[in-house]
Amino acid sequence: MAHPGWTGFRFEGIGTRWEISTPAPLPDALRRRLLATLSDYDSAWSRFRPDSLISAAARRPGSYVLPAAASALGPLYQTLYRLTGGAMTPLIGASLEQLGYNAGYSLRPVGVPLAAPVWDEVLNWRGRVLTVSAPVVIDVGAAGKGQLADLMSEVLRDAGIEEHFIDAGGDLLNAGALGVDVGLEHPYDPDRAIGIVRLGSGALCGSAANRRAWGDGLHHVLDGTTGVPVRTVVASWAMAATAMVADALSTALFFVEGSRLQETFDVAWLTVHSDGHAEYSADFEGVLFP
Incomplete structure (x- = not known):
């Protein structure tokens, strides 16, 4: 969506459509900086690109130095891994590929669901350095799009554009x-x-079972402990100060109650369950239609 009355800069990247709305059109040089920010993020984190940093970790064990933004992403995933009992994990990539969500978008399972590796057995993430003791397929899609939106917001602020609206x-x-x-x-x-x-x-991010869905009830929100798509929740939304946190927590709501997330995060939330009922925090200020 676009901010009413503002000018939009539209482009595609990391598998989605973007629109950045600002009170006045963005200069060409600034547009190039924004696109470069997207390209740099994709070249580090895309599991669909054989030349990305993270794809190297899928081929061989070792230590990999990632961009500075990894220093914020790692602790967030570690916290949510703990709060969800391992259900939400960046090690979910091979589980997604097993069900057909791979670089070729075959959308055809190649076997039974595959649980993700246990974090402490294969992964050590300290700051920018990610060390794997065995080849693993990393996927940070649950928080990465939100973090990229935050990084683009930083680019705009550095250019003196304090007012902007980003739709990722x-x-x-x-x-x-x-x-x-x-x-x-x-x-x-x-x-x-x-x-x-x-x-x-602030930010509002959502996650839904109807997005990136395929086959017989398959979708992209998998439980890392089983490799099976979550069936009890169909949609969730989270509001937080940053898009990275809101993005991550909208996925975490598929695994844990929002009230538990509020013990650690400053977040307003809404969860819609598969039986039709909804739960939400008192500060999620909106209207649900009957």
């Missing part, structure tokens, strides 16, 4: 002075909304 395939970051009303997509019908929420300064 439905994950939203609002750095404008005014709030924006956002429709919450129906988990079974993308042309309908189940409610509206007001997004002030």
Whole structure:
């Protein structure tokens, strides 16, 4: 979505559509900086690119020095790995490939569901340095798109553009002075909304079983302890100060109750369950349609 009345810069990257809205058109040089930020992130973290840093870890064990942003991503994943009992993990890549979500997008399972490796047995993540004791397929998709939105916001702020609105395939970051009303997509019908929420300064990110879904009930939110798609939750939204945290927590809500996440994070949340009922925090200020 675009910020009402602002100018939009649209492009595609990391498998999704982006739109950055600003009060005035962005200079060409700044647009190139934003696209370079996207390219640099993709070259480090994409498991679909054989030349990415993270793809090297899928071929051979060793230590890999990642971009500076890895220093924030690692602790976030470690915390959520612990809170979800290993269900949410960056080691989920091979499990996704097993079910057909691979570089070729075959969307055809090649075997029974595969649990992710145990973190402490194969992975040591300290700051920018990621060390693997065996080849592993890393996937940071649960938080990476949000972090990239934050990095683009930093580029805009460094250029003196304090007010901006970033839509990363439905994950939203609002750095404008005014709030924006956002429709919450129906988990079974993308042309309908189940409610509206007001997004002030900060981020709103969602996760849904109907996004990146294929085959017989397969989708991209897998339980790392089993390699099986989550069936009890169909959609979730999280609001936080940064898009990285909101993005990650919208996935974590598939595994743990939002009230438990609030013990560690400053987050407002909404979870829609497969039986039709919804749970939400008192500070998730919006309207759910009957």
